[in-house]
Amino acid sequence: MKLRLWPGSLAARTAFVLLVGLILVQGAGLTIHALDRLDVQRLGQARELAGRVVDLYRTMALTDPPRRAAVLAGLHHGPALVPALSASPPNVDLPEMPTPEQRLLRVNMNLFPLGGPNLRWREMVIYGGHFTHKAVIGMRLPDGEWLNVSAELQPLRPWHSPDFLVAFGLMTVTAAGLTLWSVRRLTAPVRTLAAAAEALGRDVNAAPLPENGPTEVAVAAVAFNTMAARIRRFVEDRTELLSAIGHDLRTPITRLKLRAEFVEDEEQRGKILADLEELEAMVSATLAFGRDARTTEPVSHLDLAELLRTILDEAGDACPDLLDKLNYEGPAHVTVQARSLSLKRVFVNLVANAVNYGGSARVRLVTRDPRMVTVEVEDDGPGIPPSELDRVFEPFHRGEPSRNRETGGVGLGLPIARNIMRAHGGDVVIANRPSGGAKATVTLPV
Ligand SMILES: Nc1ncnc2c1ncn2[C@@H]1O[C@H](COP(=O)(O)OP(=O)(O)O)[C@@H](O)[C@H]1O
């Protein structure tokens, strides 16, 4: 129950606490106001009633007993007040008035002068009270006769005008509205920051955050932008280092190739030249990778399904005898946001691997998860030895059989694919299928 009531987001939690607080404060305020109003009315009514009753009493006490009835009948005592003379105290079907209310009435009655101590009532009983809307006061005159006054009490109202509640409600609604608005406004920078972090995860070159707004927000934005710039510089430095090493290796390789020509043993010369050839290919691939990483292709909308079909078509054109072993499964069109050339490189690499090492390529595009598209590239080949599975993403790692083949490249295909997908906020993983063959799974957030 507690878990269900307690909302998840920072904005909802803050709003919840503030609104509950507002309701409590308004409730307490309304109660205090109403109780105070009731007290004021009780006091006013007691004072008024006391005045009128004491007036009647004094007149009766000053009048000769035989003339009292006639005088009483001639008195103006207003509506809602019924005095009567009697030989006995009032005989009514009402409980005695509660002590606090009775005390209030008695104190107020004692405040009015009677005209002399000998006029003081000998006894007084009070029945009823606000809960019965009626008060009956019996006073024994100095000579023993009773003056019994029955009075109607106005019901107490917790607030005076009916507009009060409307105004109070309006005030509460306005305060609640202001609370919700300011909570939304206050938590907006958190959402912006989260979105910026998310964007940075997909693209190190994402636009910086605006560094304005309230001080704390501006400070956070500056810190975030500084962090993004450092990450960017770090990545750039690494790529530059890679390119520089590749570049500097070219000259000695060329020199070695020239020198190798002087090796007399033909077999040895052939082997040395082949090794140098491989070394050169690796350096070229490294330089190409460095170049790619430095050119910042813009992110754009592209049709992933279309891209995958094109890649399969091109693979089919390259080796027509494989045509029926290349197929695509999935929706006809799926729009994603990505760098189109980089994404093409990823899938060209994966399809080429499937074709070269597995002899077939089945590409499946899955859009079940609304936040993620998944592309699976499967083949029916031998798969990857379990001991190699972790290492195929290492640069220049090639499986033992692929080294001797004419196929594939220098072992940079998978590391580059992973690099590109991670720069998009996605990933590439590779696994063996239970029924044989390898399966590369590419995820890309949408
Ligand atoms: N579908 C596959 N089936 C079997 N082995 C594979 C498959 N894909 C990749 N590999 C292995 O992983 C190694 C690394 O792949 P990759 O990085 O693309 O380099 P390259 O293709 O240049 O050798 C390959 O040499 C190969 O041994």
Ligand SMILES: [Mg+2]
């Ligand atoms: Mg490859």
